[in-house]
Amino acid sequence: TLQSVLDMAQIEAGTLDILIREVSAASVVQEVIGRHEQDIDGETVRVETHVPEDCTLRTDRTLLYRILNNLVQNAIKFTDEGTVGIEVEPTPDGVQLVVWDEGVGIAQEFRPHLFDPFKQESEGVAREYEGAGLGLSLTKRMVDILGGTIEVESTKGQGSVFTVELPSQSGGETPIIEGEPEEYDVSPRSE
Numbered sequence: 001t002l003q004s005v006l007d008m009a010q011i012e013a014g015t016l017d018i019l020i021r022e023v024s025a026a027s028v029v030q031e032v033i034g035r036h037e038q039d040i041d042g043e044t045v046r047v048e049t050h051v052p053e054d055c056t057l058r059t060d061r062t063l064l065y066r067i068l069n070n071l072v073q074n075a076i077k078f079t080d081e082g083t084v085g086i087e088v089e090p091t092p093d094g095v096q097l098v099v100w101d102e103g104v105g106i107a108q109e110f111r112p113h114l115f116d117p118f119k120q121e122s123e124g125v126a127r128e129y130e131g132a133g134l135g136l137s138l139t140k141r142m143v144d145i146l147g148g149t150i151e152v153e154s155t156k157g158q159g160s161v162f163t164v165e166l167p168s169q170s171g172g173e174t175p176i177i178e179g180e181p182e183e184y185d186v187s188p189r190s191e
Contacts, residue, residue: 006151014189015116016145018060018063018145019060019061019062020058020059020060020127020169021058021059021061022056022057022058023056023057023058023061023064024053024055024058025051025052025055025056025057025064025088025095025097026051026052026053026055027089028039028061028064028065028068029049029051029068029086029088031065032065032068032069032072032086033047033049033072033146035069036064036072036076038104039076039077040076040084043070044080044081044082045076045079045080045081045082045083045084046082046084047083047085047086048083048084048085048086049086049087049088050065050085050087050088050089051086051087051088052088052089052090053182054177055088055089055090055095055164056109057168058093058168058169058170059094059146059166059169060079060145060146060169063103063142063145063146064146064166066138066139066142067097067139067142067143067146067164068086068097068099070106070135070136070138070139071097071099071162071164072086072099072134073135075099075101075103075160075162078101078103078104078160079101079102079103079104079159080103080104081102082101082102083102083113084099084100084101084102084103084161085100086098086099086102087099087100087154093124093138093167093168094148094165094166094167094168095166096163096164096165097163097164097165097166098161098162098163098164098168099161099162099164100159100160100161100162101159101160102158102159103159103160104156104157104159105154105155105156105157105159105160106156106160107155108157109181114136114152115136115137115139115150116142116149135170143164143166143176146166146167146169147166147167147169147184148165148167149163149164149165150163150164150165151163152160
């Protein structure tokens with residue numbers, strides 16, 4: 001929760017560093033799955049992926065990781081039994097990321113508040129799921145920073161599908177780092 005609040009503060013203050021470089025989508029997806037291995041038992045919750053090995057994107061790797069991580073974390077969290085899917089497809093100007101699940105779904109009346117900070121469909125002392133209600137709000141803001149879009153389709157009791165379209169970035173005036181680090185640091189960057 002503290003990290004999410006700090007991330008939101010950086011985004012709101014406009015102090016988030018963006019480092020554009022060539023990023024392997026498959027590599028980021030594998031790291032996200034690896035982070036959640038303990039929650040994926042293969043019996044009650046399974047993960048399916050469709051990510052071309054050669055799919056790359058010029059973007060900020062940290063933000064791409066956080067976007068995917070937040071969506072996959074939610075998909076796993078809200079799927080007691082079923083499948084979570086991660087699909088990445090190249091588009092003419094970037095990539096399309098789709099994270100879907102067979103979980104609890106989202107009520108139609110809550111969707112207008114889905115990306116509001118500190119909002120959850122289940123609130124109060126009787127709520128079913130832990131969290132601060134910042135994950136999807138942060139995800140939307142990170143997608144916006146990268147010039148992309150995020151959409152959701154969901155049916156209560158049947159699951160959700162989040163679709164993110166991200167354009168490939170040009171170098172512009174943002175710092176460019178060539179290559180990818182051996183290990184991925186998910187800590188926030190600050191000046």
